[in-house]
Amino acid sequence: MFAEAIEEILKDQCTPAAVRAIEGGKTPARLWSAIADAGYLELLAPEEAGGAGLPLAELFPILTTLGRYAAPLPLAQSIAARALLSHASEIPGGMLTFAPALRRMEDGRLVCPLVPFGTLAEQVLAEDAGGLLLLDCANALRTPTGVYGSQVATLAWSADSPGCRLVGAGAELASFSAALYAALLAGVMQRVFDMTLQYANDRSQFGKSIGKFQAIQHQISVMAEHVAAASIAAEAAFQSDTGRPAGLAAAIAKSRTSEAAQLVASTAHAVHGAIGITEEYDLQLFTRRLHEWRMAHGSEMHWDLIIGRAVLGSEAPSVTDFVRALGA
Template sequence: MFSEAFEDLLKGQCPPAAVRAIDAGCHHEALWSVILESGFLELMAPEDAGGAGADLADALPLFMALGAHAVPLPVGQAIALRTLLPAGEAVPQGLPTFAPSLVSARDTTWVAPRVPYGMLAGPVLAEQGGTLWLLDAHDAQRRHCRLHGEPTADLRWESDIEQVGKRLGDAGGTPGRLAAWAAALHAALLTGAITRCFELTLQYGNDRIQFGRSIGKFQAVQHQLAVMAEHVAAARIATAAAFRVGTTQPALLPAAIAKARSSEAAALVAATAHGLHGAIGVTEEYDLQLYTRRLHSWRLAHGSEQYWHGIVGEALMNSSTSAAEFVREL
C-alpha cells in the first residue's frame, strides 16, 4: 500500500525532466515541498510521534523506488532520520544528510568527507566516537567533490564541535548505528537504480534492430543481459537481508554486505548497460545516464565495496566460528 502510493507520487512529481532540471541547478523547493506534505517522510517515525511506525521491510520498496526514479534529493535520509533522533527531539528543518565519518583535523576543526547532498543540505547528522551530533551545513565550508550533476561535498567546520553542533547522546547504545543506516540506505538506492538500468537495457535490446532482427536475439547480447540479471538479483537479495521485518535499525554487518554487493553490481551494470546501448547511452537526452551517474556516486558514498568488504572481513577474522557458520548467522 505504501509503496504503490509512493511510486505514483514519484511518477507524477519526479519525472526525468524534473531530475534533469534539479541536476542543472534549478530550484528543488517545489519537489521537496510536495514530498514533505505527502507525509511519507514520517513512514518510520513512531506512532506516538505522528508516524506510521513502519519497519525496515515496509520501507525498503520506498528506498528502492527513490533509486529507480533517480530522485535528486535526500528523501531516504529524511525518512531514516526519524528513527535516529532521540525521543522528543524535533525534526530539523531543511534537507538532511548523514556524515558517519566525522573526524577531527585539529583541536577546533571538524571534517566530514564526501557527504552526499553536502552542497544542498542544512542539518547534518554526524557520528564521532560513538556519539551522534546534529550539525548545520550552513556553518561549514563546503567543497564540491566535482561529481557531474551530484551535490556531494566535503564539509569543514572551523570551530569546536560543542559550539557548532548539538550533542544527541550516544548512537542509541550502538556505535556505528549511523554508518549502518548510511550503508543500508545506499544499498537500497543502488539496487533500485541498477534494476532500472537493467530494464532500460532489456527494452533497448528488444527495440534496436540490426541485421534484420533485434539485438537482444544475438547470443552475445543475451549473455551480457544474463550476467546483468544475475548481479541485479544478487544485489536485491543482499539488500533485502539488511532490511529485516520487525526492526527499524539496520545491523552493521548485513548493511555492510548489502552495500558491498550492490556497489560491486553497480560498476558492472553501468558498464554493460552503456556497452549494449552504444553511443546513445551517454547522451543527455536519453535517461540511462541519469541512473548510471548516480550508480557511480552512490557506489562511493560512505565507502565503496572495498571498504565494506574490509568491515565484513574483519568481523569474520574476529569470529570464533567457521566461514560457513558466520554466513548462516548473518
Template sequence: MFTEAIEAILRDYATPDAIRAIENGGSPSAIWAALEEAGFLELLTPESAGGAGLALSALAPVFVTLGRFATPAPVAQSIAARALLRESGIAAPAGMITLAGRCRRFDDEHQSLEAPATPFGTICEYVLANLDGALLLLDANHAAREPGGVRGSLCATLTWRGDRVSAPLGRSGGEVPLFSAAIHAAAISGAMDRVFGMTLRYCNDRSQFGKSIGKFQAVQHQLSVMAQHTSAAAIAAELAFSGAGPVPARLATAIAKARTSMAVPLVASIAHALHGAIGVTAEYDLQLYTRRLHEWRMADGSEAYWNCVVGEAALARMTPTIADFARTAPLETA
C-alpha cells in the same frame, strides 16, 4: 501501499527533466514538498506521534524506489535522521536532513569540523553527523560547502568553524554510517533495476541485421549477467533492513553494501556497451542513473571496505562452514 504511493509522486516529480534541472542548480522544493506533505518523512515515527509506525524491514522497498527514480533530495536520509533523533530524545528540525557517517576535527585556529563527501551536501539544510561515536546535529547554512566536482553530483564537503558546532546529542553516532550505508545499498539496487530495465527495452527495440539485438546470443548472455547481479543486489539490499532493531545491523549492512557496490561497475559497463554510442550522450537518460551508481558505490565505503568487515566477522565466528556463516550471522545484532 506506501511504496506505490511514493512511486506515484516520484513518477510526476522526479522526472529526468526535473533531475537535470536540479543538477544544474534548480531547487528540489517541488519534490520535497510533495513527499513531505504526504507524510512520507515520518514512516518510522510511531502512530501515536502521527507517523506510519513502520518496522525497519518495511523500509527496504521504499528506499529501493527512491533509488530507482534517482530522487534528487535527501528523502531516505531524512527519514532515517528523524528516527535517530527521536531515539536521542531530540525533535527533528523542519527541512532536508542528510547523514554524514564520518566527520573529522582539524586542529587549526578555528577547530574546524569537516564532513567529507556528504550526500546531498549542496542542497541539505541540516546534517546528522557521526564524530568518533558522538551524534551531532549541524546547521548546513553555517557551513562552507565545496562541491565534489563530479558532473551533476549533489555531494559536497561541508566545513564548520568550531564555534558553529553544537554540543553532542549522545553517543549513538555510530548508527549514522550504518543507516547511511544501508540506504545507499538500497539506492544502488533501485537504480540498477532501472538501468537493467532500460537496457532490456533498448535491446528488444533496437534492430540489426533484420532482428532485434536482444535475440543475439552474445547480447542475451550480457543481459543475463546483468539480471543476475541486479537480482543479487536486490536480495542484499533487503537483507540490510531485515533485522528487528531500529537501526540496520552492522554485518547485514556490510554484506548488503559490499554486494551491491561490487555489482556496480559490471552492470553499468554492460548497460553502456549494449546501448552503444547513444548510451554515453547527455540527452539520453541512462547516464542519470549510471553516474549515481558509481557515486553510491563509493559512498560510506566501497566493496573493498565492507568486504573487510565481513571477512573479520567470518574469522571471528566459529561456524563450521562459510555457508553456515552466511545463513545465520547477518541477522545477529552484535
C-alpha cells in the same frame, strides 16, 4: 501500499527533466514538498512522536522506488534521521543527510568529507566519538567535487560556528547508511536493467533486434544475475525486529550492491553504445547514480574488510555457515 503511493508522486514530480533541473541548480522545493507534505518523512518515527512506526522491512520497497527514479534529494536519509533522532527534544525540519566521516582539525574546524547530497542538504548528521552530532549547513563552507551532476560536497565549519549540538548515540549511523544505499542501489540497478533490456529488444541491426544476438543475451543474463543477487542482499539488511539494520547484514548488503553497480553500469553502456553517454538520453542519469552511490559511505572494499574481520573472528566452520547464522 506506501511504495505504490510514493511512486505516484515520483512519476509526476521526479521525472528525468526534474532530476536534470535539480542537478543543474534549480530549487528542489516542489519535489521535497510533495514528499514531505504526504508524511513520508515520518514513516520510521514512532507513533508517539507523530510518525507511522513502519516496520523496517516495509521501508525497503519505498527506498528501492526512490532509487528507480534516481531521486536527487536525501529523502532516504531524512526518513532514517527522524527515527534516529526520535528521542531528541526537537527534530530539525528540511533536508537532512548523513556524513560518512567527521574530522576535528587542529585549528578547531569540523570537516565532513565527501558528504552525499552535501550540495543541497540543510542539516548533516555525523557520528562523533560514539555520539551523534547535528550540523547546520547554513554555517558550512561547501566544496563540491566538480564532477558533472554530482551532489557530493565536502563541508567545513569554523571553530566558532554555532548550531552544533549532540543529540544521542551514533553507533547505528554507519549500518543505517550502508543499508539505505544498498536499497537505493538495488532500485536504480533494476531501472538500468529494464532500460537495457528494452533497448536491446527495440534496437535493430542486420535486420533483427540486437537482443537476439547471443553475445548481447549473455551480457544481459549476467547483468540480471547481479541485479537479482544485489536486491536479495539489500533486502536482507532490512529484516530486523529492532527497527535498525543489523551491522553485518548492512555491511554485506552495501558490499554486494556496490560490487554489482560497476558491472551493471558498464554492461548497460556496452549494450547501448554511444547513445547511452549522451546528455539527452536518460541512461546516464541512472548510471551516474550507480557510481556515486557505490562510493557513498564506503565502496565494497571498505565493507569487505569489515565483513572479513567478522568472518575470521567467528566460530563458524565456513563462510556459508557464517552467512546462514546471520539470517537465523
